[in-house]
Structures are given as structure tokens and as C-alpha cells.
Amino acid sequence: MSTLAIRRRAVACPVAITILLALGSAPAPASTARCAGAAAAPGSLSGTARQRAVVCEINRVRGRRGLPPVSVDARLTRTAGRFAHAMVSRGFFSHVGPGGATLQERLQAAGYRGRSAGEVLAWGQGRYATPRAAVRSWLHSPPHRRVLLGRNYRDVGVGVALGSPFGGDMRGSATYAANLGVAH
Numbered sequence: 001m002s003t004l005a006i007r008r009r010a011v012a013c014p015v016a017i018t019i020l021l022a023l024g025s026a027p028a029p030a031s032t033a034r035c036a037g038a039a040a041a042p043g044s045l046s047g048t049a050r051q052r053a054v055v056c057e058i059n060r061v062r063g064r065r066g067l068p069p070v071s072v073d074a075r076l077t078r079t080a081g082r083f084a085h086a087m088v089s090r091g092f093f094s095h096v097g098p099g100g101a102t103l104q105e106r107l108q109a110a111g112y113r114g115r116s117a118g119e120v121l122a123w124g125q126g127r128y129a130t131p132r133a134a135v136r137s138w139l140h141s142p143p144h145r146r147v148l149l150g151r152n153y154r155d156v157g158v159g160v161a162l163g164s165p166f167g168g169d170m171r172g173s174a175t176y177a178a179n180l181g182v183a184h
Contacts, residue, residue: 035060038132042174043162050160051077053131054178058148058156061139065149075112076157076179080119082106084159084177087121093165093175095119103179114155117181118147123164129174131160138178153180 035056037049045053051072059069083097083106092098097106103119122134138144147153159177164170 035132038135039130041172042129042131042160043172047081047160050131050174051081051158054135054158054160054176055156057132057135058178061135061148067149067151068154070153070156070180073112073155073157073181073183075107075110076155076181077159078157079106079110079112079159080157080177080179081159081161084161084175087123087165087177088161088163088175091165091167093121093123095121107179107181112155112181112183114181114183116150116152117179118150118153119180120144120147120178121176123166123173123175125164125170125173129172131176134174134176147180148178150180152182155181155183 035053037045037053038057040053042050055070055072062069086097087093090098096102101109103117107114107117120138122137124130124133124137127133128137135148138148157179161175162173163175164173165175
């Protein structure tokens with residue numbers, strides 16, 4: 001696939017990278033409440049504002065389906081943030097880091113002792129790099145939708161790194177990692 005084609009798609013990764021060809025047709029959340037910054041270019045927001053926008057969008061979708069909201073957990077947030085930045089700086093896009101560390105190992109190292117946890121990853125450029133586009137891409141992918149809508153999850157941590165895990169001149173790109181879990 002050409003670099004141009006990759007730039008036009010938001011990417012999410014269940015095990016292998018899934019390129020979402022129909023992102024533009026992904027359903028928009030029906031709620032009339034808006035999440036501040038959700039449609040803004042990631043570079044125009046502070047890191048905290050980007051994270052809040054993603055959490056807000058996740059909770060909007062969960063609320064529409066009668067699920068309880070997830071609450072921000074500092075350990076999950078640190079883990080997701082470090083992983084998103086590592087993907088950009090080290091040039092990889094996978095749930096397993098270059099050294100072989102899995103989500104469970106990363107969470108354990110952060111002191112999060114959850115009964116269960118899930119992770120969703122995305123990256124996009126331009127209009128596909130917004131917090132709302134990342135959440136929509138996850139909802140458009142059945143494995144990611146199952147994580148976001150996991151009935152048992154109560155905690156969330158979001159990390160957003162400006163840039164692409166694929167290198168090159170990817171101005172206006174953002175890479176997302178969200179960890180959801182339920183602590184003991």
C-alpha cells in the first residue's frame with residue numbers, strides 16, 4: 001500500500017494491523033452532548049485535552065449502550081502514554097513492544113493489578129487523527145468495539161503521541177493507545 005493510501009486511513013490493530021477503508025461511514029455517536037476537543041486536530045490541543053476528549057468519546061458511546069462510564073486511572077494513563085510515545089519514537093505499531101513486553105506485563109510493571117484488561121491502538125493523519133476519529137475507528141472494528149464496550153471494564157487510561165509509528169513526514173498525525181481494565 002502506498003504511503004498516500006496509508007495517510008488517508010485511520011489504522012487500528014487487533015493482532016495485525018487493520019486498515020479501515022470505510023472510516024468515513026462509521027456511525028457517529030447519537031448523543032447530542034459534545035466532547036470538548038474531540039474533533040480538533042491533535043496538535044491544537046494539550047496532551048491532557050487530547051486524553052480527555054478520547055475518554056469523553058468512549059464514555060459517550062458506552063452511555064448510549066447503557067454501560068457505566070469508565071474512570072481515568074493514573075496507572076493505565078501512564079502505561080498508555082508511554083506506549084503511544086514508544087510506538088512513534090521507535091517506529092512500531094503493535095500490542096507487543098519491540099522488547100516483547102505484552103499489555104499484561106506493562107500493566108503489572110505499572111502496578112495495575114487488574115482482573116482483566118484490554119488495549120486498543122490507532123493512528124491517523126489529518127481528519128483521521130482527531131480523538132473522535134480514533135474512537136470511531138475502534139467502533140468500526142469488532143475486536144476493538146468489544147474492548148471499548150466491555151461490560152466489566154471500569155478503568156481507562158489514554159495515551160496520545162503526535163506523529164506516526166510509520167516514520168516519514170507525517171505532519172498532522174497522531175498515535176493513540178487506550179487501556180481499559182477492572183482492578184481487583
